[in-house]
Amino acid sequence: MLRARNPDLDLFVSALAHYGEPGLAHLHLYGIEDDHERRSRLMEFATAWLLERGISIELQEGRDVYDIRPWREADGGTAQDMGSLDVLDET
Numbered sequence: 631m632l633r634a635r636n637p638d639l640d641l642f643v644s645a646l647a648h649y650g651e652p653g654l655a656h657l658h659l660y661g662i663e664d665d666h667e668r669r670s671r672l673m674e675f676a677t678a679w680l681l682e683r684g685i686s687i688e689l690q691e692g693r694d695v696y697d698i699r700p701w702r703e704a705d706g707g708t709a710q711d712m713g714s715l716d717v718l719d720e721t
Contacts, residue, residue: 631679632659632672643676645687646695653686655695 633641642660647653657676662669677687689695 632676636662636672641672645698646689647698648690648693648695651690651693653688654680654698655687655689655693657687 632643633639640661644658644660645654646656648655657673657680659669659672659676662672680687
């Protein structure tokens with residue numbers, strides 16, 4: 631979705647999640663590091679989009695996290711594996 635709306639960018643969405651907790655600990659967009667204003671707008675959109683779907687983003691101090699990266703079904707993943715994060719990263 632973000633890549634489809636921003637075809638001039640080579641975007642990649644990644645996130646961190648806490649072990650055993652729903653939601654995300656941190657969300658990061660790669661491929662737009664040089665344009666801080668646009669990056670901020672895209673992060674606001676992505677955060678609101680995830681929150682509308684019941685996926686919170688909250689880093690909890692002292693908790694372990696793990697990396698979540700979207701992957702496609704052709705690469706062995708499923709839509710259920712990544713849920714909304716995968717949709718956000720689609721072209």
